[in-house]
Amino acid sequence: MRHRHFLKLFSAGAIMLSVLAGPTLANPVVVFDLKSGQILQHQDAFKRWYPASLSKLMTAYVTFRAIAAGEVQLDSPIKVTKHSAAEPPSKMGFKPGSVMRLDNALKMMLVKSANDIAMAVGENIGGSQAAFAERMNAEAVRLGMNGTHFVNPNGLYSPDQYTTARDLAVLVMAIRREFPQYAPWFSIEGLAVGKKAIPNYNLLIGRYPGADGMKTGFVCPSGFNMIGSATRNGRTLVAVVLGEKSAVSRAEAAARLLDQGFGAPAAGSATVATLAPYGDTVSPNDMHDEVCKKKTPEEQSEAPPALAKDVPKSPYQVKLDHVPTLVAVGLGGATGPAPKAILDQGGQEYADVPIPTWRPDKPQPAGTGPKVAGADAQGDRPAKTAN
Numbered sequence: 001m002r003h004r005h006f007l008k009l010f011s012a013g014a015i016m017l018s019v020l021a022g023p024t025l026a027n028p029v030v031v032f033d034l035k036s037g038q039i040l041q042h043q044d045a046f047k048r049w050y051p052a053s054l055s056k057l058m059t060a061y062v063t064f065r066a067i068a069a070g071e072v073q074l075d076s077p078i079k080v081t082k083h084s085a086a087e088p089p090s091k092m093g094f095k096p097g098s099v100m101r102l103d104n105a106l107k108m109m110l111v112k113s114a115n116d117i118a119m120a121v122g123e124n125i126g127g128s129q130a131a132f133a134e135r136m137n138a139e140a141v142r143l144g145m146n147g148t149h150f151v152n153p154n155g156l157y158s159p160d161q162y163t164t165a166r167d168l169a170v171l172v173m174a175i176r177r178e179f180p181q182y183a184p185w186f187s188i189e190g191l192a193v194g195k196k197a198i199p200n201y202n203l204l205i206g207r208y209p210g211a212d213g214m215k216t217g218f219v220c221p222s223g224f225n226m227i228g229s230a231t232r233n234g235r236t237l238v239a240v241v242l243g244e245k246s247a248v249s250r251a252e253a254a255a256r257l258l259d260q261g262f263g264a265p266a267a268g269s270a271t272v273a274t275l276a277p278y279g280d281t282v283s284p285n286d287m288h289d290e291v292c293k294k295k296t297p298e299e300q301s302e303a304p305p306a307l308a309k310d311v312p313k314s315p316y317q318v319k320l321d322h323v324p325t326l327v328a329v330g331l332g333g334a335t336g337p338a339p340k341a342i343l344d345q346g347g348q349e350y351a352d353v354p355i356p357t358w359r360p361d362k363p364q365p366a367g368t369g370p371k372v373a374g375a376d377a378q379g380d381r382p383a384k385t386a387n
Contacts, residue, residue, distance in 0.1 A: 026243075027043075027044065027223070027241070027242055027243035027244065028043060028044040028045060028047045028049055028164070028165040028240075028241075028242040028243065029041065029042060029043050029044075029045075029165060029239065029240060029241050029242070029253075029257060030042045030045050030165040030166055030168075030169045030239075030240040030272070031237060031238070031239045031240075031257045031258070031260070031261050032169055032237070032238055032271075032272050033235065033236070033237055033261075034172075034173065034176055034177075034229065034236040034237065034238055035235070035236065036271070037173060037271040037272045037273055038268070038269075038270075038271055039169075039268060039270045039271060039272060039275055040237070040260075040261045040264070040268070041257060041260065041261065042165070042166070042270075042275070044165065044279060045164060045165045045166040045169075045275060045278075046147055046164050046165075046166055046277045046278060046279055046281045047164060047165070047242075047279060047280060047281070047285060048147060048162045048163075048164060048280075048281060048282060048283060048284045048285070049162060049163060049164060049165070049222060049225075049242045049243065049284070049285055050157060050161065050162055050163075050219060050221050050222035050284065050285075050286075051148075051155055051161065051162065051163040051168070051217060051222065051225065052155045052157075052217030052218050052219045052222040052225050053090075053113045053115075053154065053155040053215065053216065053217035053218065053225075054155060054163070054168060054215055054216075054217040054225050054227060055118075055136075055150060055152070055153065055154060055155030055161065055163075055217070056109050056110060056113065056118050056153070056154060056155060056215060056217075057168070057171055057172070057175060057214065057215050057227070058136045058139065058140065058150060058153075058171060059109065059118050059121060059122060059132075059136070059153040059154070060106060060109070060110060060175065060182075061139060061171060061174060061175050061179075062125065062126075062132070062135050062136055062139055063102070063106065063121060063125055064175070064178070064179045064182060065139070066125050066339075067102075068179075071125070071339060071340045071341070072102060072124075072125060072336075072337070072339045072340065073102070073336040073337060074101065074102055074103040074336070075101050075102070075103070075333065075334060075335050075336035076101070076102045076334060076336040076337055076338060076339055077099045077100070077101070077102075077124075077334035077336070077338055077339075078099065078100050078101070078102050078105040078117075078120050078121055078124045078334070078339075079097065079098070079099050079120065079124060079342075080094045080095065080096055080097065080098040080099070080100075080116065080117075080120050081096060081119075081120060081123050082096045083119065083123065083129070084116050084117075084119035084120040084123060085116055086116075087115040087116045087118075087119050087154065087156065088115060088156065089115065090112060090113050090114055090115055091114050091115050091116040091117070092108055092112065092114045092116055092117055092193070093116070094116065094117075094331065098331055099331060099332070099334050100329075100330070100331045100332070100333075100334060101332075101333050101334045101336075102121070102334075102336075104329040104330065104333075105117050105120065105121050106121065106182075106185065107185055107188065107191065107327060107329050108191065108193075108329055109121060109154075110185055110186060110188075110215065111185075111188050111190070111191050111198065111200050111201075111327075112191060112198050113201060113215075113216065113217070115154040115155075115156060118153045118154035118155075119152070119153055119154055121153065122152070122153030122154075124339045124341065124342060125339050125341055126341055127341035127342070127344065129152060129153070131341070132153055133150050133151050133152060133153070136150040136153065137149060137150055140167070140171075143170050143171065143174055144170060144273070145163070145164075145167035145170050145171060146167070146277075147162070147163065147164040147166070147167050147277075147281055148162065148163040148164065148167045149161065149162055149163075155217055155219070156219065157219045157220075157221055157222075159284070162284055164281070165240045165242055166272065166275060168227060168240050169238065169240055169272045170272055170273075172214060172227060172229070172238055172240070173272060175214075176213075176229075176236075183212065183213070186212065186213030186214045186215070186229075187205055187211070187212040187213055188200060188205075188325075188327050189205055189206050189320070189324040189325050189326065190324045190325070190326045190327070191326060191327055191328075191329050192326040192327065192328045192329070193328075193329055193330055194330065197324075197326055199324065201216045201247065202214070202215065202216050202226070202228065202251075203247065203248070203251035203316040203317070204228045204230070204251055204254060204255060204316065206320045206322070206324060207251075207315060207316055207318075207320065208228070208230060208251075208255050208258070208316075209230070209232070210230040210231050210232045211228065211229070211230045212229055212230060212231050212236070213227070213228070213229040213238075214227045214228065214229050214238070215227050216247070216250070218247070220287065220288040220291055220292035221286045221287060221288045222242070222243065222287060223242070223243035223244055223245065223287040223290070223291045224243070224244040224245065224246055224247055224249065224250040224291070225241065225242045225243070225244070225250070226239075226240075226241045226244070226250040226251065226253075226254050227239070227240050227241075227254075228241070228251070228254035228255070228258065230258050230262075232262055235262070237258055237261040237262060239253075239254040239257040239258050239261070241253045241254050241257070243285065243287055245290075245291060248314045248316055248317050251314070251316035252314055252316060255316065
C-alpha cells in the first residue's frame with residue numbers, strides 16, 4: 001500500500017514537473033490560456049506580493065462595472081482633486097480642478113500608469129479613496145481573489161495592499177472575458193498629450209509578435225511586475241511575472257514564458273479557477289534592498305535605462321522598428337453625466353480651484369523631446385512611502 005501510494009505521489013509530481021518544464025524560475029509566475037483558463041506553468045502562484053501598478057487593473061475593472069451599471073459613462077467628467085494631484089510620479093501633472101473624459105483618464109492610467117489619474121478615477125467613481133478601495137475588495141472577494149487586499153487605486157506602496165500571481169490571473173480573465181470592448185486599450189503603443197509622446201511601459205507591445213496587453217507595475221518592495229498577453233493563431237496566452245530586477249528583465253521573462261507556452265503542447269489539468277493553494281500564502285516578500293538600495297533613480301524606474309552604443313541591447317530595449325501609433329488624450333470633452341458617487345454627495349465637488357488648461361507638473365525644456373524616464377517614472381521613489 002505504501003509503495004502504491006508513493007508511486008501515486010511520484011506520478012503527480014512528474015506531471016507537475018512537465019508543466020514546469022523549462023528554465024528554473026526565481027519568482028512568482030503563472031502562464032495560462034485565456035480561453036480555457038488552463039495553467040501551462042506556475043511557481044509560487046499563491047505567494048503574497050505587492051502589486052504596485054498592477055492594482056490599476058482592478059481600478060479599471062471596478063470602473064468598467066460601474067459603466068455597465070449606468071453609474072457613469074465614457075464621456076463623464078473625471079475631476080482632479082487636491083488629493084489626487086498630490087500623488088507622486090508616475091503622473092500626468094494636471095492641476096486640481098482639471099477635468100477630463102473618463103475614457104481618456106483610463107487610457108492615461110493604463111498606458112502612462114499615472115498615479116494621479118488613477119486616484120482621481122477612484123475618488124470620482126467611488127466617492128473617496130476609502131470607498132473605492134471597498135469596492136475593489138468587494139470585487140476581489142466576488143471573483144475569488146482570496147489572497148488579495150487593496151487600500152488604494154494606484155498601487156503605491158502600502159503594507160496592506162497585496163495580491164498573488166494566481167489572483168492576478170483571475171482578474172485578467174474577468175477583464176478580458178467580461179469587457180472585450182476595452183481590450184484595445186491594453187495594447188496602445190503610446191499616448192499623445194499635446195506635442196508630448198508617452199510610450200507604453202509594456203515593452204512587449206510592438207516588439208513581441210502578437211502582443212496585445214496588459215500592464216506593468218513597480219515599487220521598490222515589489223520589484224518589477226508585469227502581466228503580458230499575446231495572441232497567435234486565435235490562441236491567447238497570458239504570463240504573470242512578479243518581482244523581476246528590471247523593466248527589461250521582466251519583459252524578457254514574460255516573452256520567454258509566452259514562447260514556451262506557444263511552443264509546447266498543453267500539459268496538466270489545473271486551471272486558474274481550480275489550482276489549489278500551496279506554499280507560504282501569508283508572508284509578504286520585500287525586494288526593496290535588492291532592487292533599489294544604492295541604485296540611481298534611473299535604475300529605479302519603469303523606463304528601460306539607456307545603454308552605451310557598444311553594449312548589446314535586449315530586443316525589448318531597442319526602439320520600435322516602426323512609427324508608434326499614438327492615441328491622443330487630454331483634458332476637456334467631458335459632456336456626459338457626472339459620476340453618481342459625486343451626485344450622491346449633494347452636489348458638492350472635491351476640487352475648489354478650477355483650472356481649465358493643462359499645466360505639466362515638470363515643464364519640459366525646449367527641444368529635449370519626449371520625457372519618459374527619470375522623475376516621470378513610477379519607480380523614482382526608493383522609499384517605502386505609504387499612502
